[in-house]
Amino acid sequence: MRIPIQSVTPSSGQAEVVGWVHEVRDLGGLAFFLIRDRTGIIQVTIPKKKASEAVLSAAKRVSRESVVRVAGIIKAIDKAPGGRELVPDVFEIISLADSPLPLDVVEKVPADLDTRLDSRFLDARRPRVAAVFQIRSAAMHAINQYLHNEGFINITTPKIVAAATEGGTELFPIAYFDKEAFLNQSPQLYKQMMMAAGFEKVYEIGPIFRAEEHNTTKHLNEATSIDIEVSYADHLEVMRVLEEMIVKTYEYVSMNCSDQLTNLEIPDFSIPKTPFPRLCYGDAIEIAKKKIEDPIRYGDDISPAAERAIGAEMGGHYFIVDWPSEIRPYYAMPFETDPSICKAFDLMHPRMELSSGAQRVHQHDLLVEQIKKKGLNPESFEFYLRPFRYGIPPHAGWGLGAERLVMTMLGLSNVREAVLFPRDMHRLVP
Ligand code: AMO
DSSP: BBBOGOOOTTTOEEEHHHHHHEEEOSSSSSEEEEEEEETEEEEHHHHHHHHOOOHHHHHHHHOOOOEEEEEEEEEEETSSSEEEEEEEEEEEEOOOOOSOSOOOOOOOOOOOHHHHHHTHHHHHTSSSHHHHHHHHHHHHHHHHHHHHTTOOOOOOOSSEEEOSSSSSSSEEEETTTTTTEEEEEEEEHHHHHHTTTTOOEEEEEEEEEEEOOOOSSSSSSEEEEEEEEEOOOOOHHHHHHHHHHHHHHHHHHHHHHHHHHTTOOOOSSOOOOSOOOOOEEHHHHHHHHOSSSOOOTSSSSOOOHHHHHHHHHHOSSSEEEEGGGGOOOOTBBBBOOOOEEEEEEEEEEEEEEEEEEEEEEOOHHHHHHHHHTTTGGGGGGGHHGGGGGGGOEEEEEEEEEHHHHHHHHHHHHHHGOSSSSOOOOOOOOO
């Protein structure tokens, strides 16, 4: 019976393993194979004089990265990985790999990111790469668990939509029978509508599509957004949920992914501490003014250079609050005392923005006014505006990019490292 390679011990006696041929070494009288499955590596040693014809012939024919089934006797040996080796009486080639390989799984030959992504199925056989996706899976599990425990209802909203969420730009148009349609940029309008439906606390983890012509290390054209919306909550309340969820996610990864963190050479995985500092937008601009060469003033978007300068000053996760209403979306609630600023926030990691959110405008007429102020046509938002006429609680929420969360958590240099099959301006295949 096949057992995970990791659990084969020197005392296992007879064992059968199935996996990939990781490395081959022929020393004349002895042939060594390293066989790898997703749990580990085992050495297979073939003493040529004693081995059967069938074993010798398969061992001669097999190529690196072929899938093989090997069965035989386990012996303790100091020098081999895991302190044991398998001396086979069965060596069966299940799937022979072509040579040469498009990518060196053993990483002796370095490959650039494009080459790796072109052969992602081979790239992901590398334990270091697999570790990223095992950690991503654990992080998503922790997030689902946290939100579920907090009483959130998991919803799924359409990704084929008729109107823009965040304004008219950055949409992918698609052919939808005889109508114009788009891929959704954000579940924003739908999660807000579920507040009118009385669900009170909802979350969705799903794809968002942005037709941004950015070619950077932190932008994707298809990303995964973790979105929440909460009734009877203001921006401060959902910021608390966000920082607590981030810390719980780091804690879960720290507790459950030590092998993967070792594979990624992250010995000191540090868990952020709450509360994250709150920095007013105006103060953030003042920090940037002192530190960057390009002119920046109150009312500007925070440029990538400014983001880096402010991040260096803050040192860890932090929120930017009290944004000018002019540069935030129409759905952000203005402060009653000073409507020139609004109850919107960004959650920042020193390297980049991770999340945006706000308390929303829940008053129908104010919402229409704000949509118009942004130069948008309220008629295109009729399906969204209707619920605001039939009783809707005040509410707040945020959207958090899953890839950026994983990227910053693991110190990855490119957001594409945190996506199996990234979609960017140049990449549609595989
Ligand atoms: P926003 O547009 O700021 O807000 O997106 C929220 C978060 O999603 C991630 N993200 C991206 N990640 C990679 N590539 C992209 N092109 C990309 N675009 C967005 C980021 C970002 O911080 N509706 C609001 C959320 C809300 O208010 O609830 C929204 O979509 O991590």
